[in-house]
Amino acid sequence: MTASRPPVFELRGLRKAYGEGAAAVRALRGIDLHIDPGELLVLLGPSGSGKSTLLNILGGLDRPTTGSVRFGELELSTATDAALTDYRRHHVGFVFQFYNLIASLTARENVELVTEVADAPMPAEEALGLVDLAERMTHFPAQLSGGEQQRVAIARAIAKRPSVLLCDEPTGALDVATGIRVLESILRINEQLGTTTLLITHNADIARLGDRVVRFADGLIRTVERNPARVPPSQLHW
Amino acid sequence: MTPLDRKLLRDLRRLWLQAVAVGVVLGCGIAIFVMATGMYGSLEVSRDQYYARSLMADLAGSLVRAPDRIAADLAAEPGVAGLEARASGVGLLSIEGVTEPVSARLVSLPAERRPRVNDLVLKRGRWPVATRSAEVLVNESFAEAHSIEPGQRLPVLIRGQRKIVEVTGIASSPEFVFAVAPGDILPEPRRFGVLWMNREVLGRALDLDGAFNDVVLRLQGDADRNAVIASLDAQLARYGGRGLYGRDRMLSARYLSDELSQLRTLASILPPIFLLVAVFLINVMLSRLVATERANIGLLKAFGYPNITIGAHYAKFALAFCLAAAVLGIVLGTYVGGYMASVYQAVYHLPELDFEAGPLVYLGAFVVALVAAVLGALAAVRRAVSLAPAVALAPPAPTSFRRLGEHLGQKLRALDARSRMLARRILRFPRRSATTVTGIALALALLIMSEHFPIAIERIISINFGTTQRMDVTLTFAEREHERVLREVARLPGVLQVEPLRTADVFLSAGSRREREAVLGISEGAMLNRIVSTDLEVIEPTAEGLTLSAGLVRKLNVRVGDDLRLEATDGRRVESQVRVVRIVQPFLGSAAYMERKALGRLLREPDRVDSAYLIIDAAFRDRLSTRLKEIPAIVGATFADNAERSLRQLFEQGAGFFAFMFLLFSLAMAAGVALSAARVTLGEQERDLATLRVLGFRRREASWVLLGELAVLLAVALPLGLILGAALSRWMMEQFETDLFSFPFVFDLPTYARSALFIVVAVVLATLWVRRDVHRLDLVGVLKSRE
Incomplete structure (x- = not known):
C-alpha cells in the first residue's frame, strides 16, 4: 500500500438518519474515514450497526444527511442523481448477498450488460476468466450454482475496471467451500487489478482477509485495525 | 375479521x-x-x-273490393279471433310550409266502437265522433314531424276530391310503429303519415260504399295459421284478394324484430x-x-x-x-x-x-x-x-431460460444486452405475452368494429343516393298505369327525363318452399334507378329470367338455371314459370329483379308501370311540387335529397352515443390490458431494473426494458387488431343483415389508422403511468431482499 497516493474516499463527519423527529433512526452518527487506493477494507459489525448504510453511500445509492464524502474530486453528498448514476456507471462495482443476476441473460451477457456502457472495459470473457468461469459463460443463471452465480456477479462488477468494488455480504448465502472460492476471486481482483475493495461481513474470521478492519457498532466506528498480513481465504474457517 | x-x-x-x-x-x-x-x-x-x-x-291482406256483408263470414271462420274489414287508401296532404307532396295512408275506423284488430292508443285529444264526418286521428310521428295539434285542419286530396279534415287526436298503432310510404322501404315521418277516419266517410271517398278493400285479423291461440290463410284467401280470391300475409311481411313489425x-x-x-x-x-x-x-x-x-x-x-x-x-x-x-x-x-x-x-x-x-x-x-x-x-x-431458483435455436440465437446476439433481455422475456413467457397481445388486439378490433357501423351506413347512403338512385324525384302511382302516362309525366313542369318502374308483389315457389316477394321490373339500360351489388357492380336485369338476391336464393333453395313458379298476388290468378338466371348480393331493398317489359308479359299485363323516376330542373322544383299535389293518380312523390336526409336521421338517432360509448369501452380495455401488463412486468422485473440502475444505467435506459417489451407487444398487437377488427366488422355486418338491408363491409384506412392511434395513446399513457414506479424504485431495498 502506498500511503503517499491521495485516498480514494475521504469521509468527514458523516451522518445518516432515516425518518424525522423522535421516530428517526440514526444509522450513522458521525463517521470519519479515509480509504486508500488498492486497499482491501473489511467492514465488520452486527446487523444494524451502519456498515451497509455506509457502503450504500459510498456506492452512490444513497446520500448522507450531513457530512462530506469525497471520491477524488467528486463530492458524493451533494451530487445530483444523474451524477451519481454516472459515478456508479464508471467507477463502482457492486456485489450483493443475493446475486441479482438478470435471469434472462447468460453469464457472459450479464457481464456484457456492463461492458456495453463502460468506458474501457475488459472483454466479458476475460472478466469471467478472472473468476474461473470461462467455461460456463453461455449458461443462464438458473443453470449455475449459487457460488457460480456470485462469481458471475463479481465478474460483472469488475468488468468495467471499476475504481472501487463494494461487496455486501458476498458469502452470506453460500456454504464455506463455495464462499472461499468467491473470496478468492475478490482477492485476486484486488491484487491483480489494484481495485480498492470494501467488503462487509459480520464474520470475524473473514476480517483477517483484509488490509484493515473497521469495526462498527451503533452507527459509529469503534476501532480501525490494520492486519499484520492478509490471510489467504483457504486458511479461513467459519 | x-x-x-x-x-x-x-x-x-x-x-x-x-x-x-x-x-x-x-x-x-x-x-x-x-x-x-x-x-x-x-x-x-x-x-x-x-x-x-x-x-x-296476426294476418293482413288487401283486396280490390268485397261487400261488407262477407266480413261477418270471414270473422266466423274457425281460428279467427277478431277481424276488421277496413277501407284503406292513400291521400295527398297539403301542409303549410311544406312544398313537397306529403301523402298519408288512410285507414277506416269502425263507427261507434273501437277496432277489434289493430286498436289505437290515443296519445292526445279525443276520438272522432262518428256523426261528424270530417274528423280524423293522426299518427304520432307524423304529428310530431309537422307539429300537428288536435283542432288543426288539414286539406286532403282523396281520389281527386279535396276534403278538409279536422284532427281530433294524436294516436299510435301497433300496425304503424314505423309508417312506410308505398314503394318505400324506410319511414319518413315528414313525408308520410297515417290518418284514421270514419269508415263510412272514407268508404265513400274511396268509392267503397258498403265494401272493403283491406282486412286485418287476429288468430286464436290454437289456430292453424296456414289453414286460416288458405281458407280466407280462397274466399277473398274472387274479390281480388292479394293473399294474406303474416307479421313477417308487415314492414313495421319487421323493423322491430x-x-x-x-x-x-x-x-x-x-x-x-x-x-x-x-x-x-x-x-x-x-x-x-x-x-x-x-x-x-x-x-x-x-x-x-x-x-x-x-x-x-x-x-x-x-x-x-x-x-x-x-x-x-x-x-x-x-x-x-x-x-x-x-x-x-x-x-x-x-x-x-x-x-x-x-x-x-x-x-x-x-x-x-x-x-x-x-x-x-x-x-x-x-x-x-x-x-x-x-x-x-x-x-x-432464478427463472430458467433456455438457449433458443441456433438461428434465433444468432439474431439475438446482434442486439444489445437490454434488448436481449426483453426479447428473451417475451419468448420465455409466451402465454403472458400472448395475453397482452390478444387483449390489445381485441380492444383495437372492438374499436374498429364500433367505428365501422357509421361508416357502413355512410357507404349505404352514398351508394344508394350516388350510384343506385340517381333520380331527383320518385313518383308512385295510385294504380298500375299504362306506360302512356309517362308522356304526361314528361310534360309536368321542370321534368327533364322520365324512367318507368314496374313492381309486382308475387309468390315465388320452388318445390315446397314459397316466398312472397316484390319483383322489380327495371327497364333495359335504366340509368336513374340501377341495382348495384355489394361489390358495386351495376346489375342489369334481363328479360330471360329472374335475378335473385343471395338471401332469397337461400330461402328458396334454388340455383341458377332452376325454374320457379311465379304467382301474382293481385287476385288475377296469374301463374307462370320463370328461370333463375343470376344470383347477386344487392345493396339495399328488394330481392328479385327482371326486365320491365318481360315482367309485364310474364304477369300478362304488359306495358304497365307503377312508379316513375324523374330528373328535374331544380328551378322548377316548387312548381312541380305544387302541381303534383293536385294529381290524384300520384300518391307519392319522393325527392331524393329529402329521402337521403331522413335515412341519415333514422340511422343517426342514438348512433353517435353508441359510437362514443364503444370508444370509451375499447379504450378502457386497451388501457386496462396495458396497465395490467406493465404492472406485472414491472413487478417481475423490479429486481432487474434495480440491478440496471445500480450498475449505472440511467432511468430512461433502465425503463427501456419495461417499455420496450410493451412496445414490441403493441407492435405485434396492432396489425393483429386491424385484421381482427376487419374480420369482426365483416362478421358483425353479416349478423346485422336483414331482409331489408345488407350492411357492406368497408375498409376505410383513416378509420383504421385513427383507431390504432387511439389504442397506441391508451397503451402509452397506461405504460407511462406505471413507468413512474421505475423512478421510485428503492434500489437498495429491492436488491438486498430475497426475491
Missing part, C-alpha cells in the same frame, strides 16, 4: 391499480351485457304488451370478448401475486393453515374485485340502457318503454363476474395449493 382477510384488504389496496384495470374491463363487458340483454328484454316486453293490448293483427335480433347479436358477441380478456388479466395478476407471496404461502402452510384456506384466500381476491366490477357494470349498464330506451322511445313511440333489466339479468351479471373470477383465479389458486411448504420457504 381473520388476519388473512385483513391481508386480503391490504393486498387489494396495494394492487388497486391492477384491480381497477381488470375491474374496468370486466365492468364494461357486464355493462354491455346488462344494457343489451336488458334492452332486448324491455323492448320485447314493451312490443309484446303493446301488440297484445292493442290487438295487433330486426332491431331485436340486432340487440341479441350485440348481447351475445361483445360481453364474451370483454369477459375473455378479463379472465386472462385476472390470471396474470393472481399468478404474479402467488409468485411474490411464495414465502408467505410456505409460512402459512408451516403454521398449519389448510390448503383450502390458502386457496380460498386468493380466490376471494379475484372474487372481491369481480363482484365490484359486476356492481359497476350493472350501474353503468342500467344508466346506458335507460338512455338507450329514451332513444328508442323517441323513434318508436311505443306506449311504454322503460329500461328494465329485471332480476335475471342482474343475476346473470353476477354469474358472469363469478365465472370470470373463478376461471381467472383457477390456475393461480391451484399453484398456491400445490406449493410444498419447504419448497415455498426456500428462495426460488
Whole structure:
C-alpha cells in the first residue's frame, strides 16, 4: 500500500438518519474515514450497526444527511442523481448477498450488460476468466450454482475496471467451500487489478482477509485495525 | 375479521391499480351485457304488451273490393279471433310550409266502437265522433314531424276530391310503429303519415260504399295459421284478394324484430370478448401475486393453515374485485340502457318503454363476474395449493431460460444486452405475452368494429343516393298505369327525363318452399334507378329470367338455371314459370329483379308501370311540387335529397352515443390490458431494473426494458387488431343483415389508422403511468431482499 497516493474516499463527519423527529433512526452518527487506493477494507459489525448504510453511500445509492464524502474530486453528498448514476456507471462495482443476476441473460451477457456502457472495459470473457468461469459463460443463471452465480456477479462488477468494488455480504448465502472460492476471486481482483475493495461481513474470521478492519457498532466506528498480513481465504474457517 | 382477510384488504389496496384495470374491463363487458340483454328484454316486453293490448293483427291482406256483408263470414271462420274489414287508401296532404307532396295512408275506423284488430292508443285529444264526418286521428310521428295539434285542419286530396279534415287526436298503432310510404322501404315521418277516419266517410271517398278493400285479423291461440290463410284467401280470391300475409311481411313489425335480433347479436358477441380478456388479466395478476407471496404461502402452510384456506384466500381476491366490477357494470349498464330506451322511445313511440333489466339479468351479471373470477383465479389458486411448504420457504431458483435455436440465437446476439433481455422475456413467457397481445388486439378490433357501423351506413347512403338512385324525384302511382302516362309525366313542369318502374308483389315457389316477394321490373339500360351489388357492380336485369338476391336464393333453395313458379298476388290468378338466371348480393331493398317489359308479359299485363323516376330542373322544383299535389293518380312523390336526409336521421338517432360509448369501452380495455401488463412486468422485473440502475444505467435506459417489451407487444398487437377488427366488422355486418338491408363491409384506412392511434395513446399513457414506479424504485431495498 502506498500511503503517499491521495485516498480514494475521504469521509468527514458523516451522518445518516432515516425518518424525522423522535421516530428517526440514526444509522450513522458521525463517521470519519479515509480509504486508500488498492486497499482491501473489511467492514465488520452486527446487523444494524451502519456498515451497509455506509457502503450504500459510498456506492452512490444513497446520500448522507450531513457530512462530506469525497471520491477524488467528486463530492458524493451533494451530487445530483444523474451524477451519481454516472459515478456508479464508471467507477463502482457492486456485489450483493443475493446475486441479482438478470435471469434472462447468460453469464457472459450479464457481464456484457456492463461492458456495453463502460468506458474501457475488459472483454466479458476475460472478466469471467478472472473468476474461473470461462467455461460456463453461455449458461443462464438458473443453470449455475449459487457460488457460480456470485462469481458471475463479481465478474460483472469488475468488468468495467471499476475504481472501487463494494461487496455486501458476498458469502452470506453460500456454504464455506463455495464462499472461499468467491473470496478468492475478490482477492485476486484486488491484487491483480489494484481495485480498492470494501467488503462487509459480520464474520470475524473473514476480517483477517483484509488490509484493515473497521469495526462498527451503533452507527459509529469503534476501532480501525490494520492486519499484520492478509490471510489467504483457504486458511479461513467459519 | 381473520388476519388473512385483513391481508386480503391490504393486498387489494396495494394492487388497486391492477384491480381497477381488470375491474374496468370486466365492468364494461357486464355493462354491455346488462344494457343489451336488458334492452332486448324491455323492448320485447314493451312490443309484446303493446301488440297484445292493442290487438295487433296476426294476418293482413288487401283486396280490390268485397261487400261488407262477407266480413261477418270471414270473422266466423274457425281460428279467427277478431277481424276488421277496413277501407284503406292513400291521400295527398297539403301542409303549410311544406312544398313537397306529403301523402298519408288512410285507414277506416269502425263507427261507434273501437277496432277489434289493430286498436289505437290515443296519445292526445279525443276520438272522432262518428256523426261528424270530417274528423280524423293522426299518427304520432307524423304529428310530431309537422307539429300537428288536435283542432288543426288539414286539406286532403282523396281520389281527386279535396276534403278538409279536422284532427281530433294524436294516436299510435301497433300496425304503424314505423309508417312506410308505398314503394318505400324506410319511414319518413315528414313525408308520410297515417290518418284514421270514419269508415263510412272514407268508404265513400274511396268509392267503397258498403265494401272493403283491406282486412286485418287476429288468430286464436290454437289456430292453424296456414289453414286460416288458405281458407280466407280462397274466399277473398274472387274479390281480388292479394293473399294474406303474416307479421313477417308487415314492414313495421319487421323493423322491430330486426332491431331485436340486432340487440341479441350485440348481447351475445361483445360481453364474451370483454369477459375473455378479463379472465386472462385476472390470471396474470393472481399468478404474479402467488409468485411474490411464495414465502408467505410456505409460512402459512408451516403454521398449519389448510390448503383450502390458502386457496380460498386468493380466490376471494379475484372474487372481491369481480363482484365490484359486476356492481359497476350493472350501474353503468342500467344508466346506458335507460338512455338507450329514451332513444328508442323517441323513434318508436311505443306506449311504454322503460329500461328494465329485471332480476335475471342482474343475476346473470353476477354469474358472469363469478365465472370470470373463478376461471381467472383457477390456475393461480391451484399453484398456491400445490406449493410444498419447504419448497415455498426456500428462495426460488432464478427463472430458467433456455438457449433458443441456433438461428434465433444468432439474431439475438446482434442486439444489445437490454434488448436481449426483453426479447428473451417475451419468448420465455409466451402465454403472458400472448395475453397482452390478444387483449390489445381485441380492444383495437372492438374499436374498429364500433367505428365501422357509421361508416357502413355512410357507404349505404352514398351508394344508394350516388350510384343506385340517381333520380331527383320518385313518383308512385295510385294504380298500375299504362306506360302512356309517362308522356304526361314528361310534360309536368321542370321534368327533364322520365324512367318507368314496374313492381309486382308475387309468390315465388320452388318445390315446397314459397316466398312472397316484390319483383322489380327495371327497364333495359335504366340509368336513374340501377341495382348495384355489394361489390358495386351495376346489375342489369334481363328479360330471360329472374335475378335473385343471395338471401332469397337461400330461402328458396334454388340455383341458377332452376325454374320457379311465379304467382301474382293481385287476385288475377296469374301463374307462370320463370328461370333463375343470376344470383347477386344487392345493396339495399328488394330481392328479385327482371326486365320491365318481360315482367309485364310474364304477369300478362304488359306495358304497365307503377312508379316513375324523374330528373328535374331544380328551378322548377316548387312548381312541380305544387302541381303534383293536385294529381290524384300520384300518391307519392319522393325527392331524393329529402329521402337521403331522413335515412341519415333514422340511422343517426342514438348512433353517435353508441359510437362514443364503444370508444370509451375499447379504450378502457386497451388501457386496462396495458396497465395490467406493465404492472406485472414491472413487478417481475423490479429486481432487474434495480440491478440496471445500480450498475449505472440511467432511468430512461433502465425503463427501456419495461417499455420496450410493451412496445414490441403493441407492435405485434396492432396489425393483429386491424385484421381482427376487419374480420369482426365483416362478421358483425353479416349478423346485422336483414331482409331489408345488407350492411357492406368497408375498409376505410383513416378509420383504421385513427383507431390504432387511439389504442397506441391508451397503451402509452397506461405504460407511462406505471413507468413512474421505475423512478421510485428503492434500489437498495429491492436488491438486498430475497426475491
